[in-house]
Amino acid sequence: MCFIVNRLKPALAYTLCLQTTGHLRKVPAHMGPGLLTSKQPLESVIIRPYCARMELGKGPFFRQLFESVSSTYTYLLADTESREAVLIDPVLETVDRDLKLVEELGFNLKVAVNTHCHADHITGTGQLKNRLFGMKSAISKHSGASADILLSEGDKISFGKHYLTVRETPGHTDGCVTLVTGDQSMAFTGDTLLIRGCGRTDFQQGCSRRLYESVHQKIFTLPPQCLVFPAHDYKGQTASTVGEERRFNPRLTKSVEEFVDIMTNLNLPKPAKIDIAVPANLVCGLHEV
Numbered sequence: 159m160c161f162i163v164n165r166l167k168p169a170l171a172y173t174l175c176l177q178t179t180g181h182l183r184k185v186p187a188h189m190g191p192g193l194l195t196s197k198q199p200l201e202s203v204i205i206r207p208y209c210a211r212m213e214l215g216k217g218p219f220f221r222q223l224f225e226s227v228s229s230t231y232t233y234l235l236a237d238t239e240s241r242e243a244v245l246i247d248p249v250l251e252t253v254d255r256d257l258k259l260v261e262e263l264g265f266n267l268k269v270a271v272n273t274h275c276h277a278d279h280i281t282g283t284g285q286l287k288n289r290l291f292g293m294k295s296a297i298s299k300h301s302g303a304s305a306d307i308l309l310s311e312g313d314k315i316s317f318g319k320h321y322l323t324v325r326e327t328p329g330h331t332d333g334c335v336t337l338v339t340g341d342q343s344m345a346f347t348g349d350t351l352l353i354r355g356c357g358r359t360d361f362q363q364g365c366s367r368r369l370y371e372s373v374h375q376k377i378f379t380l381p382p383q384c385l386v387f388p389a390h391d392y393k394g395q396t397a398s399t400v401g402e403e404r405r406f407n408p409r410l411t412k413s414v415e416e417f418v419d420i421m422t423n424l425n426l427p428k429p430a431k432i433d434i435a436v437p438a439n440l441v442c443g444l445h446e447v
């Protein structure tokens with residue numbers, strides 16, 4: 159398959175190779191997202207570090223999933239030996255898809271964790287709990303939501319030999335957390351840091367100064383090559399890095415005063431589902447379900 163897709167545009171070939179072969183070759187260590195050019199040989203661009211680590215068996219299994227109505231990313235992470243898995247930010251409407259994948263891959267879903275109490279969609283956590291015996295839900299203790307595990311700064315969510323460390327990153331809401339892999343190669347930033355953007359701060363417990371401080375103290379201090387995986391993207395972008403966001407984020411590269419001004423003047427329409435999503439998410443998505 160790679161032989162055929164070598165003739166296609168590099169970006170398309172890259173996607174097809176990932177989807178079809180599962181056999182990926184080594185890439186120079188410096189290569190990361192956003193470095194694709196049409197002049198580079200396919201071999202040098204085909205692997206991003208997180209995929210390469212999967213093949214080598216050192217890092218966790220990793221899969222990014224997308225729900226298109228709310229433009230939400232759900233992330234599945236698993237230990238390929240023990241088969242223990244964690245799901246980040248599941249969406250109610252895609253629970254069947256997520257369960258099917260977990261079952262097909264032979265994983266045992268231990269924890270479904272929400273990066274915060276979402277305002278734009280209902281979490282799938284409660285449905286997952288109903289359908290998977292023993293699975294636990296998790297969310298920040300500052301979220302005001304109920305869950306089996308209430309998370310605090312520095313807590314670890316383990317799955318086999320891997321773990322995610324909790325960094326509290328309030329600002330979009332009081333209970334926002336960023337989840338960082340043990341080797342600090344991936345950060346799941348929820349709505350705190352989006353690709354070239356950030357979560358809005360005009361409802362729930364939103365506070366732009368707090369968000370600015372959270373990003374600068376808890377996310378921008380991660381290694382520059384650390385991959386950033388947000389809870390949403392509205393432009394088709396899938397990942398960034400801490401280094402990229404430190405250089406190119408149009409909001410968070412500004413001074414705190416300029417940032418507050420930008421956030422005050424976003425004038426975004428209210429999320430369509432906020433009035434049903436927030437009460438539902440305070441009870442694991444099981445409100446009136």
Ligand SMILES: N[C@@H](CCC(=O)N[C@@H](CSS)C(=O)NCC(=O)O)C(=O)O
Nearest residue numbers: 277278349355356357358428429430431
């Ligand atoms: N149109 C969507 C909501 C879009 C939105 O407000 N997104 C939030 C994250 S979900 S609460 C946000 O923080 N956006 C920041 C930005 O700059 O876009 C809907 O109706 O659900």
